[in-house]
Amino acid sequence: MRSSRPPTMNDVAAAAGVGLKTVSRYVNGATNINQELSERIGAAIEALGYRHNLAAASIRPGRSSKVIGLIISDLANPYYSVLARSVERVCTEHGYLLMSASSEEDADRHRLLVDRLVAQRVDGLVVVPPRQATTAWATSTIVHVPMVLVDRPTGPLESVDVHTVLADNAGGATRATAAMLAAGARRVAFLGDSLELYTMRERLAGYHRALTEADLGGATGTGPIEPIVSDGAHSVEDAAAVVAGFLASGEVDAVFAANNRAAIGAMEAFATAGRRLPLVGFDDFEAAPLVTPAVSVVAQDVALMGRVAAETLLALIADEAGPPMTHTLDVRLELRGSER
Amino acid sequence: MRSSRPPTMNDVAAAAGVGLKTVSRYVNGATNINQELSERIGAAIEALGYRHNLAAASIRPGRSSKVIGLIISDLANPYYSVLARSVERVCTEHGYLLMSASSEEDADRHRLLVDRLVAQRVDGLVVVPPRQATTAWATSTIVHVPMVLVDRPTGPLESVDVHTVLADNAGGATRATAAMLAAGARRVAFLGDSLELYTMRERLAGYHRALTEADLGGATGTGPIEPIVSDGAHSVEDAAAVVAGFLASGEVDAVFAANNRAAIGAMEAFATAGRRLPLVGFDDFEAAPLVTPAVSVVAQDVALMGRVAAETLLALIADEAGPPMTHTLDVRLELRGSER
DNA sequence: CTGAAAGCGCTTACAG
DNA sequence: CTGAAAGCGCTTACAG
Numbered sequence: 001m002r003s004s005r006p007p008t009m010n011d012v013a014a015a016a017g018v019g020l021k022t023v024s025r026y027v028n029g030a031t032n033i034n035q036e037l038s039e040r041i042g043a044a045i046e047a048l049g050y051r052h053n054l055a056a057a058s059i060r061p062g063r064s065s066k067v068i069g070l071i072i073s074d075l076a077n078p079y080y081s082v083l084a085r086s087v088e089r090v091c092t093e094h095g096y097l098l099m100s101a102s103s104e105e106d107a108d109r110h111r112l113l114v115d116r117l118v119a120q121r122v123d124g125l126v127v128v129p130p131r132q133a134t135t136a137w138a139t140s141t142i143v144h145v146p147m148v149l150v151d152r153p154t155g156p157l158e159s160v161d162v163h164t165v166l167a168d169n170a171g172g173a174t175r176a177t178a179a180m181l182a183a184g185a186r187r188v189a190f191l192g193d194s195l196e197l198y199t200m201r202e203r204l205a206g207y208h209r210a211l212t213e214a215d216l217g218g219a220t221g222t223g224p225i226e227p228i229v230s231d232g233a234h235s236v237e238d239a240a241a242v243v244a245g246f247l248a249s250g251e252v253d254a255v256f257a258a259n260n261r262a263a264i265g266a267m268e269a270f271a272t273a274g275r276r277l278p279l280v281g282f283d284d285f286e287a288a289p290l291v292t293p294a295v296s297v298v299a300q301d302v303a304l305m306g307r308v309a310a311e312t313l314l315a316l317i318a319d320e321a322g323p324p325m326t327h328t329l330d331v332r333l334e335l336r337g338s339e340r
Numbered sequence: 341m342r343s344s345r346p347p348t349m350n351d352v353a354a355a356a357g358v359g360l361k362t363v364s365r366y367v368n369g370a371t372n373i374n375q376e377l378s379e380r381i382g383a384a385i386e387a388l389g390y391r392h393n394l395a396a397a398s399i400r401p402g403r404s405s406k407v408i409g410l411i412i413s414d415l416a417n418p419y420y421s422v423l424a425r426s427v428e429r430v431c432t433e434h435g436y437l438l439m440s441a442s443s444e445e446d447a448d449r450h451r452l453l454v455d456r457l458v459a460q461r462v463d464g465l466v467v468v469p470p471r472q473a474t475t476a477w478a479t480s481t482i483v484h485v486p487m488v489l490v491d492r493p494t495g496p497l498e499s500v501d502v503h504t505v506l507a508d509n510a511g512g513a514t515r516a517t518a519a520m521l522a523a524g525a526r527r528v529a530f531l532g533d534s535l536e537l538y539t540m541r542e543r544l545a546g547y548h549r550a551l552t553e554a555d556l557g558g559a560t561g562t563g564p565i566e567p568i569v570s571d572g573a574h575s576v577e578d579a580a581a582v583v584a585g586f587l588a589s590g591e592v593d594a595v596f597a598a599n600n601r602a603a604i605g606a607m608e609a610f611a612t613a614g615r616r617l618p619l620v621g622f623d624d625f626e627a628a629p630l631v632t633p634a635v636s637v638v639a640q641d642v643a644l645m646g647r648v649a650a651e652t653l654l655a656l657i658a659d660e661a662g663p664p665m666t667h668t669l670d671v672r673l674e675l676r677g678s679e680r
Numbered sequence: 681c682t683g684a685a686a687g688c689g690c691t692t693a694c695a696g
Numbered sequence: 697c698t699g700a701a702a703g704c705g706c707t708t709a710c711a712g
Contacts, residue, residue, distance in 0.1 A: 005401060006484065008689055019699040024691060032697060049484075054459045056399045056689035060704050061345060063691075065395060067439070067460070075428060076643075081421030088415060088442060097456060099407070099439050102428060116437060119394040120407070144346065144389075267630060287627030290607060303416075348705055359683040364707060372681060396705035400688050403707075 007048040015044035027052050058121065068313065069117035070100040070126045071110060079283065079302055080128070083150070086306025087126055094314055096123070105131045118145055124313045126306075129154040131196055146316040150309040152198040153326070161324045163316065165309040169199050169282075172298035172331035173206025174213075176280040177256050179296070179333065181214045181225075183340040185254035185278050189228040189246055191239060191266065192258035203258045203282060204229065228252060239265025240272070247273050254278040260285045263295060279338045294336035305329055347388040356384035367392050398461065408653065409457035410440040410466045411450060419623065419642055420468070423490065426646025427466055434654055436463070445471045458485050464653045466646075469494040471536055486656040490649040492538040493666070501664045503656065505649040509539050509622075512638035512671035513546025514553075516620040517596050519636070519673065521554045521565075523680040525594035525618050529568040529586055531579060531606065532598030543598045543622060544569065568592060579605025580612070587613050594618040600625045603635060619678045634676035645669055 009027070013020045018037050026033055026041045033041075044050070058065045070087055072080040080102075088098045099117060103110040110130040117125060124146040149164040180188050190207045192200045211225045228251070233239035239262045246252035247269065255277055257263035263281030270276035281288065284299040308327055315321035349367070353360045358377050366373055366381045373381075384390070398405045410427055412420040420442075428438045439457060443450040450470040457465060464486040489504040520528050530547045532540045551565045568591070573579035579602040586592040587609065595617055597603035603621030610616035621628065624639040648667055655661035 010689080020689095021691085021699060022697090025698090028691085034697065037698085051455075052459045053399070053461060053689055054456075055395050055405060055461045056704095057691070058704095059393070059396045059399065059689090059706085060691055063704090074425065075415075076422045076425035078418055078421070081418070081424075082416045084421075084440075085414065085416035085442065088440070092441075097439055097441065097460060099437055100424075100428070101432075101437065102425065115391075116394075119392045120437060121393060121395045264630070286625065287630045290604070290627045291630060350705080360705095361683060361707085362681090365682090368707090374681065377682085393705055396688095397707070398688095399690085399705090400707050403688090 007050045008053075009050070011048055012041065012044045012050050015048060016040040064123045064317075065121045066095055067097045067099055067120070067122050068124045068126065068310075069113075069120070069122040070098055071103050071113050071117070072100065072128045073105050073130075074102045075100060076102075078285075082302045083128075083306040086303040087310040090307055090310035090314065096314075103128070103130050107131075124148075124317050126150055126309050126313055128152065131194075146313060148309045148313040148316065150305060163312045163321065163324050163327070165305055165312065165327045165329065167199075167300040167305065167329050168331050169202035170206035170209070172282060172300075172333065173203040173256065173258065174210045175206075175333045176282065176296075176298050176339075177207045177210035178214070179280060179335060179339045180254040180256065180278050181210065183254075183278060186225060187228060187252050188225075188254040188256055189230065189252045190256050190258060191230050191233050191242055191262045193231065193233050193262070195231050200231065200258060207256055207258075233257070233259065233262035233265060236261045236265045236268065239263075240269040241265075243269035244273065247275070247277070252277065255280075257281040259283055263288070263297070267291065267295070276338075278340050280333075284334065288334075289336060293338045296336045296339040297334050299332045299334050301329060301332070347390045348393075349390070351388055352381065352384045352390050355388060356380040404463045404657075405461045406435055407437045407439055407460070407462050408464045408466065408650075409453075409460075409462040410438055411443050411453050411457070412440065412468045413445050413470075414442045415440060416442075418625075422642045423468075423646040426643040427650040430647055430650035430654065436654075443468070443470050447471075464488075464657050466490055466649050466653055468492065471534075486653060488649045488653040488656065490645060503652045503661065503664050503667070505645055505652065505667045505669065507539075507640040507645065507669050508671050509542035510546035510549065512622060512640075512673065513543040513596065513598065514550045515546075515673045516622065516636075516638050516679075517547045517550035518554070519675060519679045520594040520596065520618050520620060521550065523594075523618060526565060527568060527592050528565075528594040528596055529570065529592045530596050530598060531570050531573050531582055531602045533571065533573050533602070535571050540571065540598060547596055547598075573597070573599065573602035573605060576601050576605045576608065579603075580609040581605075583609035584613065587615070587617070592617065595620075597621040599623055603628070603637070607631065607635070616678075618680050620673075624674065628674075629676060633678045636676045636679040637674050639672045639674050641669060641672070 009020060009023050013023045022037060023041055057063060068091055070084055075081055084100050091098045101113045103113060107130045126148050128151045129149060147162055149162055153164050177188055190204055195201055211227055215224045230242050232242050243266045255266050257266050260283050266279055281295055281297040284297045288295040288297055312321055349360055349363050353363045362377060363381055397403060408431055410424055415421055424440050431438045441453045443453060447470045466488050468491045469489060487502055489502055493504050517528055530544055535541050548567060551567055555564045570582050572582050583606045595606050597606050600623050606619055621635055621637040624637045628635040628637055652661055
């Protein structure tokens with residue numbers, strides 16, 4: 001009847017008049033227990049309000065915490081919340097719980113989170129590396145915790161030997177740009193965020209490739225297509241300002257918006273100016289199909305990305321994953337009208 | 341040099357040639373340690389790759405896990421991901437980690453999650469009760485884990501003595517409806533999801549109240565305003581179908597869309613029909629300000645809700661919270677044009 | 681300021 | 697099928 005401290009397995013054993021071991025077996029769902037003892041134990045647990053202490057159980061060697069950790073930039077960002085949900089789903093299917101934490105793209109905070117999660121003895125980690133990451137954070141702190149990277153690699157791809165799940169950023173950008181060229185555009189501008197971001201560098205490379213291929217295809221009678229590149233779309237407002245400049249200059253006849261904010265900013269600039277240019281965005285967003293004309297986008301299967309990452313991690317934990325590799329997922333070009 | 345099992349505090353003590361206790365003090369940041377011993381310990385930790393085991397530390401009585409649990413419907417839903425992010429932020433500020441889990445509105449799954457989280461010995465729980473919850477889940481399983489409810493109460497408000505954080509659903513609905521009445525609408529329809537949901541019942545009550553007050557205000561010369569109520573907006577498609585019916589009937593001259601999906605469905609129906617009705621939604625959404633006319637909404641401060649819930653929980657854990665009460669947060673009516 | 685002992689709640693071989 | 701003992705990694709009084 002002690003009310004201050006939660007009841008322990010010992011309390012249950014005493015109350016039921018059985019050995020500690022038997023209670024342990026009962027709680028862990030052992031199959032062969034004397035019917036009568038079993039009932040006494042059940043009654044004692046009920047009466048005392050006993051709850052199994054997994055934290056205590058997990059410190060024994062060989063026993064794991066059955067918790068995995070997830071580090072993303074910002075849980076409130078729809079992209080990452082869908083990713084987190086997908087990872088959570090796989091965890092649930094395998095009896096794991098998820099601890100998720102937002103790094104805010106800050107390398108120091110990221111390192112702190114890794115340390116804390118490792119101290120908490122998670123069984124593994126799914127990680128979106130922070131923007132400014134060098135390979136140091138991984139090599140210095142991770143050591144022996146199974147880990148999978150998602151959305152971006154850490155530093156130069158080959159520098160860390162770890163499973164990595166990425167979208168085909170370059171391929172998507174190539175197809176988006178090519179769609180506008182095919183519709184007749186000649187001066188397609190690239191509008192992206194900081195090229196510090198791996199995904200931006202990849203999308204820019206894809207854009208360049210589309211221009212080059214159009215040249216090689218002989219679609220141009222008047223010399224090579226000149227790239228027009230802006231990396232100033234850090235926010236919707238910034239993006240709108242850049243696009244307003246495009247419109248005023250008369251030098252641009254289509255826009256490849258390399259992320260959500262760029263696409264929304266472009267839409268705002270079009271609305272303000274009262275005229276629009278062909279537009280394709282990267283990453284789908286809620287408003288895209290609702291506006292007129294509906295916005296074409298390159299859509300990633302974020303949920304699949306989360307699933308592949310989580311399943312790879314679980315395989316790693318079970319020691320059944322193959323050698324470290326990069327898993328590149330296809331993207332989908334959703335043509336809805338705005339590309340022309 | 342054992343590589344199979346992670347190094348323990350004992351290993352560090354042995355390597356550094358000091359007592360276990362001293363290593364413990366070092367790891368826990370104790371202030372007074374002999375300079376030389378301190379350095380030896382630091383070197384040993386580095387050399388062995390030792391990492392503090394918080395799980396083991398937390399099983400001592402009085403020591404807590406510094407983890408809190410969050411149960412929501414679906415982490416991928418923007419409403420709940422913003423809530424989760426806000427709770428996470430408060431946790432971080434206070435040195436806590438967050439375990440979040442999605443109940444999918446399923447009462448059984450919800451109970452499982454509570455059990456698992458309690459077994460994991462979280463220090464407290466922020467919970468969105470599942471839709472079909474009776475008070476049973478709370479009274480039977482929670483017992484002595486600090487808990488705060490958010491977004492909705494469990495069953496009849498007075499039945500469980502627990503801190504609860506809610507938005508002013510009824511007040512927001514009244515103001516939304518009144519705005520359309522003030523703009524001249526007479527036959528405002530309520531379009532919501534299942535009335536099983538607490539928030540829907542509250543919003544419906546607020547809607548009714550606005551009609552009643554308009555009657556009492558004498559704004560009507562032709563007898564009382566008749567309510568028109570649909571609870572069929574379970575999905576965007578369903579909502580669109582209902583609104584198409586409204587348009588065809590000619591009996592409705594404005595729509596109060598009691599959630600996001602209802603509002604988006606209404607927009608789709610308007611687009612299909614080529615004509616629109618005055619519209620106000622509940623809960624802001626990304627596309628709302630981007631379409632023409634921009635959609636007016638009742639906006640909840642979801643981040644504030646998460647913050648208040650988390651801070652209340654932390655106060656509860658510190659035994660500094662007052663008696664259980666309901667915290668009702670104001671909502672904001674964003675008039676953007678679609679209300680007329 | 682530091683160490684040896686006892687104990688947190690639980691599980692794992694080891695005997696019965 | 698069941699129990700008493702030892703031990704998981706750590707911290708807390710207790711002595712020095």
